[in-house]
Amino acid sequence: ILNVEQSPQSLHVQEGDSTNFTCSFPSSNFYALHWYRWETAKSPEALFVMTLNGDEKKKGRISATLNTKEGYSYLYIKGSQPEDSATYLCAFPLNNAGNMLTFGGGTRLMVKP
């Protein structure tokens, strides 16, 4: 089982603040890195799949960067809104087929109005 670590475990910010959190993964044998957004009482929704070192993906106010050599990815949220409150999960494939994912513990973001 590969170690995928996320930090911090939880984060409280005020509406309008920008924030970021980290996913660390094994830097050897990189295949892809997945980010999911998981709202309470719902199922996880795919945000980004990152496959290349130096990749940067953006969706609205949310963006992510990837450093495969040092084994980390950052997720940034600009101008947080209460609707951004969710748990953000990253996941790392266990093999090059990419059919098996191991998930980090998640970062729970709470945005106060």
Place this chain on the structure above:
Amino acid sequence: DAGITQSPRHKVTETGTPVTLRCHQTENHRYMYWYRQDPGHGLRLIHYSYGVKDTDKGEVSDGYSVSRSKTEDFLLTLESATSSQTSVYFCAISVHRASYNEQFFGPGTRLTVL
């Protein structure tokens, strides 16, 4: 939602009883997965299937069995439920993209074992 449904959506049962959860997909995907939600662990893989009658264990398979007799259905069985199996269970399927595989999740089943 990738055509994934789970049933039941909620279940309360007693310790020692068998429980079966069903995952149904409508898009003929080969890979299907069962995860459980654990605080601090995100999602942990219980079992997965790579085809009809082809299944394998995941990280937390003890106390669980699975079956896949047809492509569209993947069943998770708790042979004798315990309180530690109280959790939310998610089914997922894998979709092949150009250079990676992407997983999509069902709506979840909340199981409470008293």
